[in-house]
Amino acid sequence: xxxxxxxxxxxxxxxxxxIEYGSIKPKRIYVKIDKSIVKDAVNMLVSQGYTHIxxxxxxxxxxxxxxxxxxxxxxxxxxxxxxxxxxxxKLPSITDIIPGAVxxxxxxxxxxxxxxxxxxxxxxxxxxxxxxxxxxxxxxxxKVDDVKKIIIEHEVGAPQIEVEEGRGAVYIPIGPQxxxxxEPIGLRFxxxxxxxxxxxxxxxxxxxxxxKAMENQTYIQNLxxxxxxxxxxxxxxxxxxxxxxESALDLDIPERARYIRVVMNELNRIHSHMLWMGVAGHExxxxxxxxxxxxxxxxxxxxxxxxSGNRVxxxxxxxxxxxxxxxDDLKDRIIKTMDYxxxxxxxxxxxLSRDPSFTRxxxxxxxxxxxxxxTLCAVGPTARAFKVRKDIRKDDPYEAYGEIPFEMVVxxxxxxxxxxxxxxxxxxxxxxxxxxxxxxxxxxDYRVKAPRRVPQVEAIARIExxxxxxxxxxxxxxxEQLERYKVRTPTLANIPFVxxxxxxxxxxDIPIVFAAIDPCMACEDRMEFIDESKGLVWTxxxxxxxxxxxxxxxxxxxxxxxxxxxxxxGLNVV
Amino acid sequence: xxxxxxxxxxxxxxxxxxxxxxxxxxTPKGFRGRIEYDMTRCTGCGLCARDCPSGAIxxxxxGRTAEFKVHLYMCTFCGQCADSCxxxxxxxxxxxxxxxxxxxxxxxxxxxxxxxxx
Numbered sequence: 001x002x003x004x005x006x007x008x009x010x011x012x013x014x015x016x017x018x019i020e021y022g023s024i025k026p027k028r029i030y031v032k033i034d035k036s037i038v039k040d041a042v043n044m045l046v047s048q049g050y051t052h053i054x055x056x057x058x059x060x061x062x063x064x065x066x067x068x069x070x071x072x073x074x075x076x077x078x079x080x081x082x083x084x085x086x087x088x089x090k091l092p093s094i095t096d097i098i099p100g101a102v103x104x105x106x107x108x109x110x111x112x113x114x115x116x117x118x119x120x121x122x123x124x125x126x127x128x129x130x131x132x133x134x135x136x137x138x139x140x141x142x143k144v145d146d147v148k149k150i151i152i153e154h155e156v157g158a159p160q161i162e163v164e165e166g167r168g169a170v171y172i173p174i175g176p177q178x179x180x181x182x183e184p185i186g187l188r189f190x191x192x193x194x195x196x197x198x199x200x201x202x203x204x205x206x207x208x209x210x211x212k213a214m215e216n217q218t219y220i221q222n223l224x225x226x227x228x229x230x231x232x233x234x235x236x237x238x239x240x241x242x243x244x245x246e247s248a249l250d251l252d253i254p255e256r257a258r259y260i261r262v263v264m265n266e267l268n269r270i271h272s273h274m275l276w277m278g279v280a281g282h283e284x285x286x287x288x289x290x291x292x293x294x295x296x297x298x299x300x301x302x303x304x305x306x307x308s309g310n311r312v313x314x315x316x317x318x319x320x321x322x323x324x325x326x327x328d329d330l331k332d333r334i335i336k337t338m339d340y341x342x343x344x345x346x347x348x349x350x351x352l353s354r355d356p357s358f359t360r361x362x363x364x365x366x367x368x369x370x371x372x373x374x375t376l377c378a379v380g381p382t383a384r385a386f387k388v389r390k391d392i393r394k395d396d397p398y399e400a401y402g403e404i405p406f407e408m409v410v411x412x413x414x415x416x417x418x419x420x421x422x423x424x425x426x427x428x429x430x431x432x433x434x435x436x437x438x439x440x441x442x443x444x445d446y447r448v449k450a451p452r453r454v455p456q457v458e459a460i461a462r463i464e465x466x467x468x469x470x471x472x473x474x475x476x477x478x479x480e481q482l483e484r485y486k487v488r489t490p491t492l493a494n495i496p497f498v499x500x501x502x503x504x505x506x507x508x509d510i511p512i513v514f515a516a517i518d519p520c521m522a523c524e525d526r527m528e529f530i531d532e533s534k535g536l537v538w539t540x541x542x543x544x545x546x547x548x549x550x551x552x553x554x555x556x557x558x559x560x561x562x563x564x565x566x567x568x569x570g571l572n573v574v
Numbered sequence: 575x576x577x578x579x580x581x582x583x584x585x586x587x588x589x590x591x592x593x594x595x596x597x598x599x600x601t602p603k604g605f606r607g608r609i610e611y612d613m614t615r616c617t618g619c620g621l622c623a624r625d626c627p628s629g630a631i632x633x634x635x636x637g638r639t640a641e642f643k644v645h646l647y648m649c650t651f652c653g654q655c656a657d658s659c660x661x662x663x664x665x666x667x668x669x670x671x672x673x674x675x676x677x678x679x680x681x682x683x684x685x686x687x688x689x690x691x692x
Contacts, residue, residue, distance in 0.1 A: 217627070224627035224652045288577060295590050302602075309606035309666070315652045323657060324604065351577060 004076070006048040007031055010041060025247060027396055028460060030079040035091060038082055042069065042094045045080070049073045052377050052390070053094075054462065054471045055488035056104035058112035060140045065089055065112055069101075070460065070471065075395030077460060084114060093118035100377025100496050103201065104488070111138040111211075121200075126207050130154060137212060138484075144216060147209065194506050199499035203492070214485045219245060219319060219454060222482070226472075227313050229487060232275060235268035236465035237472075237487075238317040243398055243461035244474040245319050248454050255442040257321035258400040262437045263334075264307070264316050265399070265463075266430040270341060271300040272466035273381075273423040273430075276518045277348060280420060283511040284361035289352065296344045299337050306330055321447030331438050338431040345427040352420065362417040366501040366513035369414065378497035379490050380468020381426060382517045384410045385418030392464040404440075406433050419516045452480055465490055467518050491517065508549040601668040606653045608669050611642055611684035615663035622655035622664060631655060639686060646672060646680040 003023055010031060011018045017034040018041075024030070033041050050071040059066040069080040084091060093116040095102045105116040106125035113136035124131060132154055137147045190198040210229060214222045226241040227234045239261060246253060274297040281289025301311045307326055308314035316322050326334075352358045373386035383390050391408045393401040409425040411418045454476035461472045468490030477483040494517040502513050551557045592599060601607070618640035623633040630648035634641045656664040674680055 218625070220625045220654060220658070221627040224650065224654055227652070228650070288581070292580070298590075305605070306602040309602070309604045309653065310651065313650070313652065315606070315654070318657070323653075347580075351580070355577065 003029060004078075006045060006050070007078070009048070010044055013044065014040060024457075025459075027076040028079070029076065030081055032081045032083075035082045035084055038069075038080070039092050039094060039097065041080055042071070042097055045071050045078060046097055050078055051098070051374060053098050053101045053104065054469065055473070055486070055493075056101060056108050057473050057484075057486045058108040058114060058138065059475065059484055060112065060138065062140060065114060065139075067091060067108060067112075067114060068473070069094070070473075075392070077396075077462070079460070089114040091116055095119055098377065099375050100493070102496055103203070103492055107492075110136070112136050113139065125201075125203055128207075137209065144209075144212060147212065189502070189507075189510070191507060194508075196502050196505050196507065196510070199502045201495045201499055203495070211485055211487065215482060218480045219452065219482065222485070223318065224315065226487075227315065230489070231312050232272050233268060233465045233467065233470075234313050235264045235316070236463060236470055238315075239265055239399075240461045240463045240465075240470050240472040241474075242317045242319050243463065244459045244472045245454060246450075247461060248457050248459040248474055248476050249319070249450065251320060251448070251450055253321045253448060254445040255400075256325075256444050257446045259437045259441045260322045260326055260446060261317060262400045262404065263326065263434050264304075264314065264322075266433045266437070267300055267304055267334075269430045269466045270427050270434075271297045271304070272518075273427050274300065274341075276423055276466075276515075277420070279518075280362075280416075280512065280515055281352075281358070283515045284358060286355075286357055289348070289358070292344075293348065296341065299340060303330070303334050303337050306333070318447065318450075320450035321445070323447070325446050326438070326441070334438060335435055338434050342428055342431045345424050345431075349421070349424040353417075359417065361509070361512055362415065362420060363413075364415050364417075365509050366416040366505060366516055367414060368497070368501045370412075372500050373497055376497040376500055377493055378468075379493045380464070380466075380518075381409075381419055381422045382468065382494050382497065384408070385422045385516075386414050387412040390469070392462050392469050396462055398461070398463055400437065404433055404436050406436075416512055416516045419518075423518075453478065454482065456483070467491060468493060508552065601670065605666065605668040605670070606651050607667045608646060608651075608672070608682070609644060609649070609653075609655055610665050610667050611644075612663045612665065613641075613684055613686050615661050616640070616642075617661055617663075619660065621658045621660065625654050625658040627652065627654060641686060642684045644682045644684070646682060647677055 003021065007021050007029060011021065014033070014037050017037045019032040019034065021029070021031040031041070050073040052072040054070040054072050054077065057068040057070065059068065064083055064085045067082045067084065069082075071078045071080065082091065089112070091114055093101075093105055095105065095116075095118065102119065102121060103125060105119050106121045108114050109116055109119070110124050110126040113134065123129075127137075132150060135142065135150055188200045189196050210225065214225060217225065223238060223241060226237045229237045245251075274293045278290035278293040278297070281287065281293065304314060305311045307330060308316045308324060316324060368386060370387045373383050373388045378386065378388065379390065387410060389408060389410050392398070393406075394408050406429050409422050409429060411421050411425075413421065454474075456476055456478045458476075459474045461474070463470050470490055471486075471488040473484070473486035475483040475485075498514060498517045501516065502510065505513050548557075618633075618635075618637045620633050620636070620640070623631040623642075628648045628650050630645045630650075632643040632645065634643060653666055656662075656666055672680060
């Protein structure tokens with residue numbers, strides 16, 4: 001296997017501290033280093049172009065802990081491995097080199113107890129508040145029952161959002177809960193007047209412990225479980241899972257299965273982007289868009305149902321291929337639907353780019369620079385709207401994507417309107433991919449038999465989910481159950497960046513800017529405001545926020561407190 | 575402004591949604607509904623119960639005399655049992671209406687057919 005020159009350079013410069021390096025698969029390189037040179041090594045790799053951090057994985061090997069930094073450059077992934085002992089699990093934070101690593105470090109700290117010195121988030125990120133010190137659920141000494149016991153015994157509640165000292169500034173924590181994504185999000189805003197000064201993310205409100213659960217199930221059961229990580233990108237998660245397992249098994253799947261998977265992935269992307277368009281329309285108060293796009297989305301869901309037998313969870317990907325074939329009589333129907341979808345996507349793009357009620361809420365809103373998107377490691381359509389050329393389908397092709405011609409949609413709008421254009425154009429590209437894949441689908445088998453046991457190897461799979469780069473990490477145990485599984489969803493990667501986008505925005509623009517990353521919305525159903533100068537705390541629903549925005553646009557009120565005086569909206573603590 | 579022709583078009587159309595429960599959608603071929611055992615084929619290997627991700631299939635007894643209890647309220651309708659079955663004894667029906675306030679109504683039992691003596 002070819003080792004890139006950067007790794008040899010690393011060895012040359014850092015000498016004995018680089019313990020070993022090698023490559024198991026193409027585009028997957030690992031470097032094992034001593035913990036004293038983590039920062040030097042990451043610094044060197046970043047200067048060589050490995051600026052994007054895909055995720056940080058924690059491992060409990062039984063002899064100690066291991067931290068894996070997955071750094072990416074144009075599709076090739078370097079895994080920097082660091083061993084740390086149980087009794088002194090300390091590492092320097094790399095957030096000053098790669099700011100986008102902040103949440104990944106927090107996740108490993110919470111779940112494995114590795115303290116990253118210098119990480120700006122000292123509080124728990126994934127775990128709830130009130131969680132006992134020193135209990136790190138993903139360490140192997142703790143079984144699932146122990147975690148359940150802790151939750152009952154310690155009355156662990158939902159994470160609390162703390163208030164910082166400040167003068168006259170308003171803090172707005174946005175309280176989150178959403179069933180569709182593994183990482184529901186809490187965002188705390190520091191606001192001066194109407195403008196957002198600073199945003200801090202707090203996730204973990206609905207952490208379901210899927211990674212721990214997967215360690216106790218068979219590979220087949222896990223396949224069904226991964227599908228339920230997210231309801232909207234359910235193909236994406238199983239796709240990534242089967243890629244990881246097949247890569248660990250060194251299993252080649254039939255050509256036809258690879259094309260069927262591409263069709264499913266792209267249909268999934270189309271309906272996900274249509275759903276997003278509706279949500280975006282809803283967030284700017286343009287519900288007609290919601291009605292139309294969601295109606296058109298039903299046609300896509302109908303063909304997905306006809307292929308797989310269900311509207312939402314398709315259960316189509318299995319280890320070794322796909323479960324069902326796409327029969328020839330369905331092909332015409334799919335192609336017809338694609339024609340319809342293309343027409344509609346063009347129509348929406350045309351209508352909405354001219355419609356003042358949409359453009360005035362999106363153009364120039366949520367501005368950030370390309371450099372921010374790169375350093376904060378944004379992924380997917382969000383990054384591509386900010387002129388970042390990053391698409392796993394092109395950079396690190398999986399399944400049949402390497403053989404299918406399509407364009408990577410990149411625009412340089414650098415605002416919320418850009419994310420709309422990227423998604424609308426991607427619907428067109430996806431429809432083209434579906435059509436090409438159906439026309440060029442090879443004949444033959446669509447499934448091979450896969451063993452039930454996976455050897456003791458590691459595999460990292462990456463795909464382009466509708467929301468961006470999705471990373472799954474697998475470590476097999478040699479048996480029917482896996483040793484460790486790690487999922488990094490695209491929304492987690494985009495949170496540091498959306499925080500940046502929100503800075504300088506209006507309070508009224510929070511819903512649409514936050515929706516721009518397609519975070520599986522509903523997270524914003526409850527907001528809490530604190531006005532320290534008056535000692536008031538109140539809670540507003542999204543309806544209150546909308547009403548407030550409307551009144552403010554009319555000019556009848558100018559401050560949140562006036563809204564409360566007139567309508568008494570949600571004032572609960574004085 | 576630009577939405578007006580679109581809106582006019584829809585003013586004369588019937589609603590896109592179905593008037594459930596008066597109108598029912600036809601399920602497509604291959605719909606993944608409740609599972610059904612063909613007990614004459616079943617060999618009692620137990621793969622269905624072992625692979626079920628939610629533990630909805632309860633196997634009573636072993637081998638050729640085994641019987642099954644399907645706890646439908648736990649079922650995720652993934653179809654893995656039908657996929658795992660080596661003798662194709664499990665099929666997926668197109669029944670999907672199972673809302674109930676009584677859990678016991680959602681337990682389906684599949685017993686061995688009584689063998690006729692000739």
